[in-house]
Each structure stands twice: as C-alpha cells, then as structure tokens.
Amino acid sequence: MNCFSINIKNTKVILALGAESDGNFSIYLNNKIYFSCSFGDLLDEEKYQNFQKFVLDFFKKNKIKPDIILTDLHPLYKTTIWGKELSQKFKAKHIQVQHHIAHIFSTIGEKIIIENCKLKIENCIGISCDGTGYGLDGKIWGGEIFKFKVKSLKLKVIERVAHLENQIMIGGDLAVKEPARMLIAILDKFSMDSISLLQAFNFQFSNKKEFIFSFVKKYYTRNQFELLYNQFKQNFNCQETSSTGRILDAVSVLLEFCKNERNYKHEPIDLLEKNSCVPCGMGSGFGACVEPCQTIQDSKFILQTTYLFEYLINNLHRDKKRLATIAQLYIAQGLYEIIKNLKPKNYNLKIIFFAGGMANNKIISSYLKSKGVYINTKIPSGDAGLSFGQIVFYLFNF
Structure with a gap:
C-alpha cells in the first residue's frame, strides 16, 4: 500500500471503502493515509473477495479496528452494503460520502500532500466529471460544479452550483451498455424547427420519431426501436443523468x-478520443468552435448538451474527427465558462479542482490545465482514487 503523510490531525481510525468500479480502500491512522491499489471491478466476485481479505488483513496485522467507516452514497454498491455490516461488527460509525464530492476531495488531498503543508484555502471550486455517481437528489450525476466554503481546514458549506443538462437513460444501466439509447432520448428533445432545418441537407422526415430512427436504425430493428421509444415515452425504467460519460458515449x-x-469500461469515449483531431494549440486556437449554451434552472447553471447535438447533426457532412474534438472541448469550455460567470465573491479562481474519470480524457483535461485548473498527478482521478477522497472529505468535516 502507498502511505501518505497528511497534515490534518484526527484521533480516529478511519476506513474508506471507495465505490465499486476500480475497487480500492484507504485507511487513516496517525496522520497518515494508507492507500491501496485498484482491485478492479468488484462486481467480479473473486476480485471482491480479494478486496475484502486485504481490508481485514490490514486491521488484523496492525491489531486495530476502525472507528469510522466511509462508503459511497449509492445504496446498492457492494462496498456500501459491506460497510454497513462492518460498522455493526466493529461498532463503528458509518458515513456515506457523495461520489463526486469525494472525487474532488481526492484532488484537494493530493495538493495538500504535494505541498506538504496545510492547504490555505478558505473557499474553492471543484469540477467533477465521470460516467456514474449517485446524486444527493437520487438522480445519476456526472458533470458537476461545486462551491466549497472552507475555514480553518473545516468544511462549512458545499453547494452544487452547476451541472450538465439532465438527459434520460432509457433502461437505466442498459444505456451504459448501449449508448444509442442515450441518443434516442437526446434527439427527442429536438424541436421540429431544428429538424426542419435539416431538410437543407436532404434529410426528409415525416415526424420526429422517423427523424430519430434514421440515426439508430443500424443498431435497432423497427420493432426494437418502437419498444425502446414507447418505454421512453412512458418513462418506464428511465433515469435522469447529468453524466459527462453518457453524453460522450x-x-x-x-x-x-x-x-x-461496450466491451470494456469507457470504450465509446476512448474511441471518441482516439479518433479526435489534435487541438491546434492553446488559447484562441483551443476553443470549442461552438459557443457553449448555458441556462439557469432552480438557481443552478445548466450546460445544455442537446444544443451540442443539434450542432453536431447540422455539421455531420464535415470532418467527424474535428466534430469529436469539438464535442469534448464543448464540455470543458462550457464548464469553465460557467465558473467565470458565477463570479463568486471571496473565491480564488486560480484554485479550481478537476476530478473524476473524465480527468483522464486528454482533450478535456488539457483545456482545463491551460486555464490553471488543478488535476491529480499522484492519486488516480477516477474511481481508483475515490477512497482517498472519502478520507480527505471526512478530515475536512470532523
């Protein structure tokens, strides 16, 4: 296990069990965080049992037991269920930490470690983008901006101030395996005026449903499409998501x-990135070439992703490699523009953190790095670093 000294004192022994994908655990003991490697997908029973063995062996070897057990907010993750069981076994307190907040705190924690001192931040902003994370509202999050108010290394306020437009996952997690399900739901948001504009490119559609089917008919038969479309319209087993991963899928x-x-995790996004053209430098040449569309809803900024798809479809006759780059930059630039538009008082815009699996996307991360945003270099940005972030979150709270 990796061991990091962290200059935040706490008398408790803290166990963090991470999420489920890229399973990992961390233990805080005597101003040190012991951070495990990734055990892989814990849905694999053999990997899960190996994960459990390593956790229990650590406590047995060191003759200690946890006072605090931290897990993800998702109620069905194996780590969440096991965390509850362990809390009863060890008479420990069980605390659940929201997925994307933990991602950001993994980045905050790394910065503390690298600087080898207490991080002198009173207020900061964090961006967290990934595929899936259980939100505080019960929806699936994955393209989020938070404001954190910190004083004397204690977290006072967390506010979700912006996110990607919510889209529908038809069939829930099946939309992860079949990204065309996401496309059906997104295209259904197009106005008939938008569809009418496509007539100029020799697209002919009698109605919106025919328009949508034209883009997915290579993946679904007519009957399969009708079933999916009816399921979507009846809102049966459909989930709202602000996930960056699902948009890029x-x-x-x-x-x-x-x-x-999807034959492996992030396959559609990996192929999108691999088939993108290289952005021509930073600065003005690094722009998204399409102005991000923002709205405000329930006092939160929303980065409109349906607008992105309208742009892409209106430009499908152009170089698709360039369109791939534009789509990824649209997310990066759009989120950064929202932060500038927030104009938060007493917030240092030079200290912005970016975390989550999408921080591994070179196009998105390169754009944000060019704006001075801090991204992990030691701790994994995705779920393989989540338990570390859960520990740091607790240290800032208690």
Missing part, C-alpha cells in the same frame, strides 16, 4: 466511432 455512437456496445 452518445457522441461516439452518433459519429460512428463506436458500435452500440
């Missing part, structure tokens, strides 16, 4: 860089 399938399947 849908872009990848629209541009035909991936098939309507």
Whole structure:
C-alpha cells in the first residue's frame, strides 16, 4: 500500500471503502493515509473477495479496528452494503460520502500532500466529471460544479452550483451498455424547427420519431426501436443523468466511432478520443468552435448538451474527427465558462479542482490545465482514487 503523510490531525481510525468500479480502500491512522491499489471491478466476485481479505488483513496485522467507516452514497454498491455490516461488527460509525464530492476531495488531498503543508484555502471550486455517481437528489450525476466554503481546514458549506443538462437513460444501466439509447432520448428533445432545418441537407422526415430512427436504425430493428421509444415515452425504467460519460458515449455512437456496445469500461469515449483531431494549440486556437449554451434552472447553471447535438447533426457532412474534438472541448469550455460567470465573491479562481474519470480524457483535461485548473498527478482521478477522497472529505468535516 502507498502511505501518505497528511497534515490534518484526527484521533480516529478511519476506513474508506471507495465505490465499486476500480475497487480500492484507504485507511487513516496517525496522520497518515494508507492507500491501496485498484482491485478492479468488484462486481467480479473473486476480485471482491480479494478486496475484502486485504481490508481485514490490514486491521488484523496492525491489531486495530476502525472507528469510522466511509462508503459511497449509492445504496446498492457492494462496498456500501459491506460497510454497513462492518460498522455493526466493529461498532463503528458509518458515513456515506457523495461520489463526486469525494472525487474532488481526492484532488484537494493530493495538493495538500504535494505541498506538504496545510492547504490555505478558505473557499474553492471543484469540477467533477465521470460516467456514474449517485446524486444527493437520487438522480445519476456526472458533470458537476461545486462551491466549497472552507475555514480553518473545516468544511462549512458545499453547494452544487452547476451541472450538465439532465438527459434520460432509457433502461437505466442498459444505456451504459448501449449508448444509442442515450441518443434516442437526446434527439427527442429536438424541436421540429431544428429538424426542419435539416431538410437543407436532404434529410426528409415525416415526424420526429422517423427523424430519430434514421440515426439508430443500424443498431435497432423497427420493432426494437418502437419498444425502446414507447418505454421512453412512458418513462418506464428511465433515469435522469447529468453524466459527462453518457453524453460522450452518445457522441461516439452518433459519429460512428463506436458500435452500440461496450466491451470494456469507457470504450465509446476512448474511441471518441482516439479518433479526435489534435487541438491546434492553446488559447484562441483551443476553443470549442461552438459557443457553449448555458441556462439557469432552480438557481443552478445548466450546460445544455442537446444544443451540442443539434450542432453536431447540422455539421455531420464535415470532418467527424474535428466534430469529436469539438464535442469534448464543448464540455470543458462550457464548464469553465460557467465558473467565470458565477463570479463568486471571496473565491480564488486560480484554485479550481478537476476530478473524476473524465480527468483522464486528454482533450478535456488539457483545456482545463491551460486555464490553471488543478488535476491529480499522484492519486488516480477516477474511481481508483475515490477512497482517498472519502478520507480527505471526512478530515475536512470532523
């Protein structure tokens, strides 16, 4: 295990069990965080049992037991269920930490470690983008901006101030395996005026449903499409998500860089990135080439992703590699522009953190780095670093 000294004192022994994908655990003991490697996908029973063995062996070897057990907010993760069981076994307090907040705190914690001192931040802003994370409102999050008010290394306020437009996952998690399901729901948001504009490119549609089917008919038969569309319209087993991963999955399938399947984690996004053209430098040449569309809803900024798909479809006759780059930059630039538009008082915009699996996307991360945003270099940005972030979150709170 890796061991990091952290200059935040706490008398408790803290165990953090991470999420479920890229399983990992961390233990805080005597001003040190012991951080495990990734055990892989814990849905694999053999990997899960190996994960459990390593956790229990650590406590047995060191003759200690946890006072605090931290898990993800998702109620069905194996780590959440096991965390509850362990809390009863060890008579420890069980605390659940929201997924994307933990991601950001993994980045905050790394900065503390690298600077080898207490991080002198009273207020900061964090961006967290990934595929899936259980939100505080019960929806699936994954493209989030938070404001954190910190005083004397204690977290006072967390506020979710912005996110990507919510889209519908038809069939819930099945939309992860079949990204064309996301595309169906997104295209259904197009106005008939938008669809009418496509007539100029020799698209002919009698109605919106025919328009949508034209983009997914290579993946679904007419009967399969009708079933999915009816399921969507009846809102049966459909979930709202602000996930960056699901948006880029849908872009990848629209541009035909991936098939309507996922053979490994992040496959559609990996193929999208691999088939992108290289942005021509930073600064003005690094822009998204399409102005991000923002709205305000319930006092939160919303980065409109349906607007992105309208742009892409209106430009499908152009270089798809360039469109792939534009789509990824649209997310990065849009989120950064929202932060500038927030104009938060007493917030240092030079200290912005970016975390989550999408921080591994070179196009998105390069744009944000060019704006001075801090991204992990030691702790994994994705779920493989989540337990570390859960520990740091607790240290800032208690």
